[in-house]
Amino acid sequence: MRVNREQALHFVKPHLNTERFEHTIRVTDTAIQLTERFGGDVEQAELAGILHDYAKYRDREEMRRWILQDHRLPKDLLSHHHGLWHGPVGAVMLEFEYGLEDREVSQAIACHTTGKKNMSHLDKIIFLADYIEPGRTFPGVEEVRKTAESDLNKACLAAASNTITFLMNKHQPVYPDTFHAYNNLQNIILNS
């Protein structure tokens, strides 16, 4: 499918508030920049960026039903914070509601919040773009942006580490995929 930026933006806009729509544009532009820097398909990065938060404001009970009923969605999401649901649920919804057929784009949307083990190049681009887009002010984000100038894996690792540390400092559980992302990226870097 050929990306039509305007059509895709027009599709997601009614589902987002102004602030989130502006975040979406910044993630998309960051994903394109990262793809130009580290390689990959710019059109896939653009489409994944535009669509990544599609389900962000969907009704929580509707998302719960998707998780319960779609066999592809991991049930353990239900015992973790609902803020993690919109990625995986959005990826499935987009197949139905947008006609998204690109499995790589779908997968990158699914794991954009948590990361996971064995992320694809596109998964990493979207995970990182969502973390470092210019509107983000997380503690430590500036260091991740600096790392993202030269090393995609190290920047994703730093983002996953910061997320784990942030949640641990807040005495919150951490979704296991984020731990798996940390371990996997750490091993890739240690063995490179």
Added chain:
Amino acid sequence: MRVNREQALHFVKPHLNTERFEHTIRVTDTAIQLTERFGGDVEQAELAGILHDYAKYRDREEMRRWILQDHRLPKDLLSHHHGLWHGPVGAVMLEFEYGLEDREVSQAIACHTTGKKNMSHLDKIIFLADYIEPGRTFPGVEEVRKTAESDLNKACLAAASNTITFLMNKHQPVYPDTFHAYNNLQNIILNS
């Protein structure tokens, strides 16, 4: 089995150097104190304390063969630091070499380094005793000792958190059971 402290100490002593034998005594005494504080079977705590590091200095290749050949031992140990092997391998070796039949003691020995999801009361006692025994000087250990005066779960959580933070700061992978221990204890505390 009735614990005979002297017999058990006599059994492990040839397998440990002086420093590690002294650590073993301190872990045992700490485990007994924690059991007196939080409840549980003092004899089980004593036996688990005495035996917990039994395999600490076993040959690495011998431990690797045990992991490969005993169906109860998780194979993913082999892709993690060998410093994590002596707990689970020791638990299995002790069944053969010491005649250890107490499954609860065996399990506490198996997970004493990493922790795990759904630790038993005895698992927590040994995991914590190994972390806070008076010879330990980990960063943050004093705070864990303080917490261990009143709350077993919170103290174990703090130990798991410190271990994760320590490894992340050293850019090392973290064995998944330690993450699972963190999440599980965090949820127990948040829901209590």
